[in-house]
Amino acid sequence: MSHVPKMPALIVDDEPAILELLAITLEEMDLAVMTAASLREARAAIAQAVPLFCLTDLRLPDGSGMELVRLLHDRHPQSPVAVITAYSSAEGAVEAMQAGAFDYMAKPIDLARLRRMAEQAVALAGLAVTPASAATRLVGSSPIMQRLREKILLLGRSNAPVHIAGESGTGKELVARAIHEAGPRSDQPFIAVNCGAIPEGLVESEFFGAEKGAFSGAVQRREGLFAAANGGTLFLDEVGELPMPMQVKLLRAIQERAIRPLGAARELALDIRLISATHRDIGQMVAAGQFREDLYYRINVVPLQIPPLRERVEDLPELGAALLARMARAQGRPAVTLRADALAWLQRYPFPGNVRELENLLERALALHDGPSIGAADLQPSGTASVLPASAEGEDAAMDLDAAEARLLRETLERVKMDTVAAAHALGISLQSLHARLQKLHLEERP
The missing domain is CATH 3.40.50.2300 (Response regulator)
Structure with a gap:
């Protein structure tokens, strides 16, 4: 050693x-x-x-x-x-x-x-306190992003469970990976799983694994996600979606640092760093009886909040340039820049889908444009050119953003005849994120 x-x-x-x-x-x-x-x-x-x-x-x-x-x-x-x-x-x-x-x-x-x-x-x-590679991919020089990168470096020096909260599209998995890469486990596995994407009947076998014949259809031995992450980091995204019976078993695995695969005679000792994340308010879920308080206590040892993009609009020039440079390299194209009118449009846009939506907007604009620069007209999907206020500077910023976002969502839904799946696709955000934004802006029941 x-x-x-x-x-x-x-x-x-x-x-x-x-x-x-x-x-x-x-x-x-x-x-x-x-x-x-x-x-x-x-x-x-x-x-x-x-x-x-x-x-x-x-x-x-x-x-x-x-x-x-x-x-x-x-x-x-x-x-x-x-x-x-x-x-x-x-x-x-x-x-x-x-x-x-x-x-x-x-x-x-x-x-x-x-x-x-x-x-x-x-x-x-003996670990040098230098920025982890994933942390350097968290682009932005705003004070809030500088503090986030500092926290990531500190959290890398601990095995404490971290719970990352933030809206959809803010980069929670990237932050989790940065914490992993900032610590001594960086050369060990980083296993990410979306808890909401696993069918309820398969959660236990996916997490803990199963021996051959442990249940109907188990025709071969299956290694679970916990075993795959042993020695490294397990990232449980959307942990709030776990069914209540699985929350009990997850709590035991965290406390005992051991799991028993389905059908196995012996437990498997664990050495993992656990990081969880959700876009939901887990505290409210606990109060509503939808999430176990004892599990919340164990996964929320160190809470970490990721800011939405609309709270760091000063990062948009740097972030937009970085995303466009990466896309251009991937397509083998010359560098493409954002013109001043495009930046002005982006800085007034509410970004319900956060960085993921910005990436989708830029990717769509790049696919439909072959010039050396992108303007505001290239960013706006057909029919949305007037969704933002012509002059946002003279009014309260938060009210401006909410009003602009509400108008954008209403017009998009009307254009697709209230089809939320089509609206989410048109906006470049997830259906889950769209429903969350509609609820926040009290638009759920409105046409």
């Missing part, structure tokens, strides 16, 4: 037997070790030498291991901290990860898991 010698790992536990077991295991991995049985001894050890990483029990005779989590996170963020808890479902583990711990381990100690955790901690300690 490659590591940064010979900075010592710090182990903190008041049980001599556990302290000795942890120390021997890490020393067998060719790591130098410091030990402490209390907060006071741990602080003295840190003052003597900044640890490569720290593994601390949460319950110590003179306080809580949370104090060490915060101390190292604030003063020595390059030194990862993991915590030991009495139970895998203990609230302290979630609280510790929210405070900056990169992972947790439950008693009794699983030595194989301890070794994997130590390897990840060593990798984190």
Whole structure:
């Protein structure tokens, strides 16, 4: 195992037997070790030498291991901290990860898991804090995007579950992939699954796998998505669409860090980073009894909000140029630019479908235009040239955008005789996104 010698790992536990077991295991991995049985001894050890990483029990005779989590996170963020808890479902583990711990381990100690955790901690300690490749693809210099990229780099240094919230088309999978690439699991699998796209009767076998003959039609052994992601990251998109029985099984898999494939005699130990996402308000779903509160608590350890495109219109010139350059390269065409009138049109457009809709608009314009630049007329689908106000600058921006979007949606629906599938296709957005925008603007029942 490659590591940064010979900075010592710090182990903190008041049980001599556990302290000795942890120390021997890490020393067998060719790591130098410091030990402490209390907060006071741990602080003295840190003052003597900044640890490569720290593994601390949460319950110590003179306080809580949370104090060490915060101390190292604030003063020595390059030194990862993991915590030991009495139970895998203990609230302290979630609280510790929210405070900056990169992972947790439950008693009794699983030595194989301890070794994997130590390897990840060593990798984190030596990980250069540089932008992940996927993070660099999150184009935009607005303050909100700069903060998002900073958060991605920080989240890459943790195993804490992240829940990404944001409207359809904002790039939630790209953000999840960036978090994966910013951490020590970047060379391991990144498995993305849309929970709403799996038939309810197949969710369990898709997630956990199935042995041959486990159910009617299981003619061969099937590896599940959890097993495929083992060692890496599992991204559950639209997690709010999971049926309630599957939410119970997902919660158990997260808590126990193990799964049992259908028809299997033994459980399979898991080592995955879980990232989830949805365009829905999971908090409201919990209040309505549509999503388990205990599962929400476990997946929402670190919430991350992705801004809609209309809240960062200053990024449109840079984002439009990047998308057009990529499309032109893919088609083997010379570079194409956006004219000033096109940019002005885009900056007044409400973008109910966010970046995905911008990409669709530009792709359509590029396909129908072979000149060196694209103007406002090239961007507007037939019949929508007048949907935006001629002068948006003199009115309240939020009201302007809502009014423009409502008008665009009404005129598009009227043009396709209220066929929502055709309207979504014409707008370049998903049917799900269209229904969400209609509901938000109170247009669901209007002609």
